[in-house]
Amino acid sequence: MIGYLGLDVGSVSTNLVVIDDYNEVLINLYIRTRGQPIKAVQDGLKHVAMELGNSITIGGVGTTGSARHLTSIITGADTVKNEITAHAMAASAMVPGVQTVLEIGGQDSKIILLRHGIVTDFAMNTVCAAGTGSFLDQQASRLNIPIEDFGGIALKAVSPVRIAGRCSVFAESDMIHKQQLGHNLEDIIAGLCEALVRNYLNNVGKGKQIKEPVSFQGGVAANVGIKAAFEQALGMKVIIPRYFNVMGAIGAAILAREKVRRVNTTNFKGFDASEFKYKAGSFECKGCSNLCEVIEIFHDCNVIARWGDRCGKWESV
Amino acid sequence: MKIAFPYMGTSHIAFKMLIRDLGHEPMVPPKLSKKTLTYGTQHSPEFACLPFKILLGSYLEAIEQGAELIITSGGSGPCRAGYYGVLHQKILQDLGYDTKIIVMESPYRNPFDFLGKIKSVISCSGVSWWTFIKVFYKAWEKLKLLDETEFLSHQIRPFECLRGETTKVFKECLNVIDESQTTEQIREARKLTQELLNNISQDHTRKVLKIGIIGEIYVVLEPFANHDLEVTLGEMGVLTHRSIYLSDWTRESTGYESKKNIIKAASPYINELFGGHGIYSVGHTVLYSQKGFDGVVQLAPFTCIPEIVAKTILAKVSNDFAIPVLTVFLDEQTGKAGLQTRLEAFVDLLGQKRAIQEGVVT
Numbered sequence: 001m002i003g004y005l006g007l008d009v010g011s012v013s014t015n016l017v018v019i020d021d022y023n024e025v026l027i028n029l030y031i032r033t034r035g036q037p038i039k040a041v042q043d044g045l046k047h048v049a050m051e052l053g054n055s056i057t058i059g060g061v062g063t064t065g066s067a068r069h070l071t072s073i074i075t076g077a078d079t080v081k082n083e084i085t086a087h088a089m090a091a092s093a094m095v096p097g098v099q100t101v102l103e104i105g106g107q108d109s110k111i112i113l114l115r116h117g118i119v120t121d122f123a124m125n126t127v128c129a130a131g132t133g134s135f136l137d138q139q140a141s142r143l144n145i146p147i148e149d150f151g152g153i154a155l156k157a158v159s160p161v162r163i164a165g166r167c168s169v170f171a172e173s174d175m176i177h178k179q180q181l182g183h184n185l186e187d188i189i190a191g192l193c194e195a196l197v198r199n200y201l202n203n204v205g206k207g208k209q210i211k212e213p214v215s216f217q218g219g220v221a222a223n224v225g226i227k228a229a230f231e232q233a234l235g236m237k238v239i240i241p242r243y244f245n246v247m248g249a250i251g252a253a254i255l256a257r258e259k260v261r262r263v264n265t266t267n268f269k270g271f272d273a274s275e276f277k278y279k280a281g282s283f284e285c286k287g288c289s290n291l292c293e294v295i296e297i298f299h300d301c302n303v304i305a306r307w308g309d310r311c312g313k314w315e316s317v
Numbered sequence: 318m319k320i321a322f323p324y325m326g327t328s329h330i331a332f333k334m335l336i337r338d339l340g341h342e343p344m345v346p347p348k349l350s351k352k353t354l355t356y357g358t359q360h361s362p363e364f365a366c367l368p369f370k371i372l373l374g375s376y377l378e379a380i381e382q383g384a385e386l387i388i389t390s391g392g393s394g395p396c397r398a399g400y401y402g403v404l405h406q407k408i409l410q411d412l413g414y415d416t417k418i419i420v421m422e423s424p425y426r427n428p429f430d431f432l433g434k435i436k437s438v439i440s441c442s443g444v445s446w447w448t449f450i451k452v453f454y455k456a457w458e459k460l461k462l463l464d465e466t467e468f469l470s471h472q473i474r475p476f477e478c479l480r481g482e483t484t485k486v487f488k489e490c491l492n493v494i495d496e497s498q499t500t501e502q503i504r505e506a507r508k509l510t511q512e513l514l515n516n517i518s519q520d521h522t523r524k525v526l527k528i529g530i531i532g533e534i535y536v537v538l539e540p541f542a543n544h545d546l547e548v549t550l551g552e553m554g555v556l557t558h559r560s561i562y563l564s565d566w567t568r569e570s571t572g573y574e575s576k577k578n579i580i581k582a583a584s585p586y587i588n589e590l591f592g593g594h595g596i597y598s599v600g601h602t603v604l605y606s607q608k609g610f611d612g613v614v615q616l617a618p619f620t621c622i623p624e625i626v627a628k629t630i631l632a633k634v635s636n637d638f639a640i641p642v643l644t645v646f647l648d649e650q651t652g653k654a655g656l657q658t659r660l661e662a663f664v665d666l667l668g669q670k671r672a673i674q675e676g677v678v679t
Binding site: 066081082083084085108118119120121122124206207288289290291310312 | 347348349350351352481484545629632635641654655657658659661662663665666669670673
């Protein structure tokens with residue numbers, strides 16, 4: 001049997017999936033990137049190879065996420081796509097007739113509008129990461145609550161307090177002020193969920209026509225408190241797909257499958273790639289006043305890829 | 318006198334010649350870099366916009382190299398840029414520099430102020446008004462040539478067979494233009510640069526998407542401020558058309574070309590000038606849609622009020638005319654990954670839309 005591998009390597013998590021020809025998810029893996037994308041990808045590949053066994057061969061590989069170029073070098077990807085297209089692709093496949101995708105990840109949040117299966121509009125948070133997964137993580141650890149329980153606690157709130165959601169620094173000081181006044185934890189956490197949703201809809205979702213079905217995906221979709229806040233603010237049902245936290249990877253796998261069907265061949269380097277010694281280095285190019293920070297990827301001692309230069313002088317190895 | 322002027326796209330090449338022709342020593346500031354940004358952000362109010370910070374940083378670098386006078390352009394209407402020259406001057410004073418900044422305002426607002434400022438520059442080098450008019454006309458010709466050349470490069474880039482070749486040839490063209498000094502040489506440079514660019518091997522069977530670029534003038538014109546947006550899109554196979562070129566902006570503010578059409582196109586949505594290039598952003602989007610463009614990218618400095626107002630109106634324009642608009646706010650980040658992701662996604666979106674229109678996908 002043939003499977004297609006999708007990798008979504010983001011700021012917080014590295015996700016791998018293997019799907020078949022009918023969008024059935026055979027394997028899905030969600031691991032933390034921990035600032036080391038190469039290691040995360042190699043560990044992920046090892047896991048996938050072990051679980052796959054001999055019955056499935058990989059017929060194509062697609063990458064997405066902010067480390068998509070790096071990952072494509074390591075794996076030999078057939079497609080390298082941005083997260084927006086990948087998420088939209090996966091949502092269309094997994095949520096029939098989807099018209100709106102709300103996606104909140106570790107460092108960015110986005111909204112994607114689809115009509116008749118085609119992306120018609122999208123937006124991504126611009127200069128600030130307020131209200132994304134990292135901030136929730138940080139607040140959970142400040143309050144000493146496991147992030148997994150965060151949403152559940154919010155649901156127990158009786159009267160959520162109002163928290164300023166525009167900026168994570170404002171939000172944090174507002175939360176601390178309210179907590180010192182004596183408000184209980186449930187109400188503060190529920191207030192934070194509402195604030196984040198309000199901020200998302202006003203900023204990322206500004207001027208966008210949100211229509212049902214609405215799919216909520218990305219790591220933050222695990223938070224039932226945020227889901228409830230979305231449903232309340234939108235007055236609509238919000239669907240959380242079964243594989244909500246690996247949707248980007250699913251999209252990447254679908255894109256790879258489509259490409260391989262067209263060209264009939266894959267560049268996949270095989271699971272041995274998880275054993276190769278890859279190393280990343282960087283240097284500042286002094287060729288002009290731009291002083292570009294050039295990234296180099298080494299396989300053993302050979303440079304296999306470089307990027308980061310504005311003029312393209314280093315790009316071609 | 319050593320006279321400096323701000324970077325704005327390729328215009329420094331024309332200003333350099335003008336200043337030399339006026340009997341002064343031109344002082345082209347060092348190329349905009351991270352150092353410029355560091356200087357600019359260090360000495361600017363935190364809430365000032367990116368153009369303000371880049372300009373201040375660039376002035377400081379020019380002063381380090383010995384500039385004695387800075388000539389810049391002003392702005393009118395309810396946009397902070399109108400005060401920037403004054404504020405820049407005060408900051409320089411506070412830092413202990415006595416370098417003067419002359420802010421050229423539109424001659425139609427105050428012709429005496431305009432002429433007085435020119436007189437102060439030409440009288441100290443003993444240049445007559447007649448000479449001034451002659452060399453100004455020549456600089457104007459050069460500025461137009463620079464804009465024409467850049468325009469052509471953006472038309473060719475998406476079709477280039479070898480990625481990056483247009484950018485290389487364009488740099489050569491700039492050198493050719495820089496070296497041309499007389500009216501006759503400028504005329505020859507026009508021929509030569511057109512030839513150089515048209516000789517790039519191109520593949521016209523490619524189907525390219527067309528994107529209009531709108532927004533605040535500085536970030537639209539200066540590639541350093543917009544992460545080489547037009548080159549990036551061009552190399553992704555997109556033909557870009559920029560709504561603003563310095564030569565038509567100068568033409569407009571010196572009264573040669575009216576922007577009536579653009580304002581008329583914007584009028585169903587907004588009837589009021591609200592500063593900067595806000596209303597033009599709205600009008601141009603309507604016009605781009607009517608001309609069959611696939612999409613529009615709006616560039617704005619973070620916190621730019623005119624463009625924020627325009628963005629809100631553009632949501633409706635985009636809906637009415639079914640033309641997708643991507644707004645990009647620019648600040649001091651030097652990482653390009655975020656912009657790259659958004660542009661790739663936007664181009665995917667436009668590609669799918671085009672495919673449906675052409676009936677390739679149903």
